[in-house]
Amino acid sequence: MNSIEQIRQEVIRHLPHHGEIRRLFHGRGQCFPGLEDVIIDAYSPLLMIYLFQPREQEWLFRLVQQLQQCCDVPFEAVVVQRRYLPQTPIELFAASVPPPIEAVEAGLRYQLRLTRTQNIGFFPDMAVGRQLVRQRCAGKKILNLFAYSCSFSVAALAGGAKQVVNLDMSRSALELGRINHQLNKLDLRSVSFLAMELFRSQSKLRKLGPFDMVICDPPASQGKSFNAQHHWPKLLQRLPQWLAPGGELLLCVNGPHLPDNFMAELISVYLPDARELGRYSPGDDFPEKDPRCATTIHHLQLP
Ligand SMILES: C[S@@+](CC[C@H](N)C(=O)[O-])C[C@H]1O[C@@H](n2cnc3c(N)ncnc32)[C@H](O)[C@@H]1O
Known part of the structure; x- marks a missing residue:
């Protein structure tokens, strides 16, 4: 053939x-x-x-x-x-x-940006994560880290979230995020957009919290800004201070070439009391020969 x-x-x-x-x-x-x-x-x-x-x-x-x-x-x-x-x-x-071209997923609209950058504004492989957030966030206060064009925030508000704080160091990505909320007629008074470097925002986030759910969807690797081996442990150590008791975490591990059980081991070290609520992959539209290379979403709850 x-x-x-x-x-x-x-x-x-x-x-x-x-x-x-x-x-x-x-x-x-x-x-x-x-x-x-x-x-x-x-x-x-x-x-x-x-x-x-x-x-x-x-x-x-x-x-x-x-x-x-x-x-x-x-x-x-x-x-x-x-x-x-x-x-x-x-x-x-x-x-x-x-123009303009949009992605439509589960009835929600996301603006695409076809000209300026490598990423066009939307990651289709995170549909499972967006669905999970939409189903579980009614009435909750959400922190969306590495927000990019804020697709998780759009899904959360569509699911009835009370408030979403989006953080990303890229101001232009967050501008697209704002457009995505407007496209879906979501109330911008319930959303904030912080153009900040995450690892320098610890105290700011502590003041804005505590949150009922924290979403972490970092890049596989991005120069000095994010390196999985170095930054995931740092991030896991900091997460509990931003979470309300019984709060949930969505940890999206995007990255080939990580050791076996990379995230499971980090969780056992840094979040030993966390309960696993589920573990997800992007689904049949994204077949992977080696499951270790697939994007994995870890859904956890703290005591
Ligand atoms: C994979 S994208 C996130 C996708 C997004 N969660 C979504 O739903 O479409 C990664 C984002 O992380 C941001 N980023 C990477 N390192 C960062 C850091 N140290 N602090 C803040 N943002 C960072 C990048 O600017 C980029 O927008």
């Missing part, structure tokens, strides 16, 4: 429902030999293709043609991001982009 047919067969098992965002093909999980460099997401009416290695234009044309045929409603625009090139340029591959 050729590579395009292999992708087509996978895509038809993951077609989007009602214009909602969906990962159509997840080659990065190493389950499709020879296609580890390809990721495809549907942000209907936009098709987004990420390439982590060069591919011939002819191959791309044939791929897009096949994908257009297997979807009921054809995509109006196709965007390719070449992640192997410096600045990870984004290229309009067909048609014209009808």
Whole structure:
């Protein structure tokens, strides 16, 4: 079977429902030999293709043609991001982009930012986490660390959270976060946006707390700002001072190349009294050959 047919067969098992965002093909999980460099997401009416290695234009044309045929409603625009090139340029591959493009997930809307940065404003693999937060946060006060474009905050407020504090060192990501709340007609009086470096915000967060739930969704690694081996232990040590008694934690471990049981061991050292309420992975749309490389969400409750 050729590579395009292999992708087509996978895509038809993951077609989007009602214009909602969906990962159509997840080659990065190493389950499709020879296609580890390809990721495809549907942000209907936009098709987004990420390439982590060069591919011939002819191959791309044939791929897009096949994908257009297997979807009921054809995509109006196709965007390719070449992640192997410096600045990870984004290229309009067909048609014209009808701005603004949004991700729709569980009925909530998130603005995409297609031009400026490597990340386009939304992480589809965190859907399970957003769903969990939405289900459990009614009436609660939430701290959303590494908030980025505040998708957890949007989900929390949609689920009835009383108040959300979003913290991220990127001011522009938080600006997008504000737009995401407005898009969903959420009350901005219940939200705050702190453009701060987390490890220098300890006392500020203590004053704003205590919180009923703290969400931590850091990058796999980001220069000096976040290194899993160094910063996760620091973070776990600090979390209890921000939590109310019986408070919940959502720890999202994004990162290949971490030792086996990395987070389980840190929890036993730094949060020995925590009770595990659940452990989640992103689900069938994100197949991973080696489960140790998958994003994992640890859901805990403190006494
Ligand atoms: C993986 S993204 C978070 C995704 C986000 N939780 C969501 O729901 O879409 C990681 C974010 O962490 C932020 N970040 C990384 N290191 C940080 C630090 N030391 N202090 C504050 N923010 C940090 C980055 O600016 C980036 O926006």
